[in-house]
Amino acid sequence: MNSNFNNFYYKEVAKLTGAGSWSVNFKDKTSMLDPLARRILNTPEDFKPTPKNAMGFYALDEIVRAQNFFNDCMKGIPFNTTIKMLTYDKKEFWVKAAGQPLFDEQNNIVGVRGVFQDVNVEKMKELSLEKSLEIIASQNARLFNFAHIVSHNLRSHSSNLQLTVELFNSLHNSEEEEKELKDNLVSISESLNKTISHLNEIVSTQSQADDDKSDVVFEDVLKTVKKSIQCTLNKSKATIISDFSGVPMIPYIPAYMQSILLNFISNSIKYKHPDRDPIIEIKTFSEENKNYLTVKDNGIGINLQKYKNKLFNMYQTFHRNEDAVGIGLYITKNQVEALQGTITVESVVDQGSIFKVKF
């Protein structure tokens, strides 16, 4: 009676939590799935569980883990985990699973038994939450960097402004000195304007990300970009070699693609090697269902050991180069990331750099 009593409660708990029970006996070579387990695994009526076909219910990338749990159990160590399983008809789903060693009458471990519960809905929610969290964290990092820029750059202008005014107000300014100070005011207001237009550009990157994408043909974008910097290209004697046969077009925001290519190409020219004419190789290809764009140059390269972490930050310039502003790569990264892509770089000093965009 006691056993029936327990049985009743176990069955109710199993129903309520949606948990199935199973056992595998390696000595008798027998296996058991209770009705709930069968329902979760979607097995046909006549399916006969055996120790051999047990592993077929685990997702391919989880089989090693599952086997380890079984092996541990055979040594007397129970497990409690979340693992990806397969239904009889090969659909992946997540379960919470707990297992214990199975003993025979002589108290020898002969197998494993346990319960599992379908937690697919919850796990999928968790995974999507994790993904959102990642996106939010990266946005947050960019915002933090942005706030830092605003604070730093506006402060440096305002500080110059304040000093200039202080000097203006102090006595003994000759006419010449006053003119110098006035010139200062002009340069400060110019720099201030420039900073603000940079900030504008960044803010608009973020807000345009919601705009509609359309099919962007790489060849066409390159043509437009080349045209817009024809003069620079001729002057630098740059050669551009392109191969878009791997991926001729992708859905993207046309303006971004143009800006991305323009930035890479003008960087390659800006940081060309003094001893050779720039050669820029642009290529698209696809790998494991992802599309890539690479831009390779033979320029002066970047010391990545030193600058890797700062390369894509704003106002970071690494060369004593007059037209280095330190905003191009920052904007490129923002545009790529705004559309859930990533950007990486490889470089050897004195040999050149390769920028790689994963769309």
Next chain:
Amino acid sequence: MMPTVSPIKVACIIDDDEIYVHLIKKIIKMKKLSEELLVFSNGQEALTYFEALPEKPTVSEQNTLPQIILLDLNMPVMDGWDFLEKYKNTAFSKNPKSTLYIVSSSIDPYEMEKAKSIDSVTDYLIKPISIEHFQTIFNKTV
């Protein structure tokens, strides 16, 4: 009121902001804060100078060395932090007659905290610094 003799013989400024450097030059000249001013536009240029200094300067050489260094943080080529990392290995950084101030427009608490932990840094000053404050710093160094 105005001092007739400069409190300092040589001052040094490491900063890439040309307008700022220009303003400091004016202030130093006007208030006669230093007789001479060395200007470097990034950490690398300054480091090259400091590394080339003699290990045991003679008395006359001592008089040509900067007594006060104003270091910016955000600069191209070599920033203030990288400069400090290398500067601490120079013989000059042990010179008791010289003080180094970080002068930055960054109000990042992390950077301020980091600055405090570096021995060769006397203080972290936030731009803008008033003319009066400059006078105080220069007079304090004597």
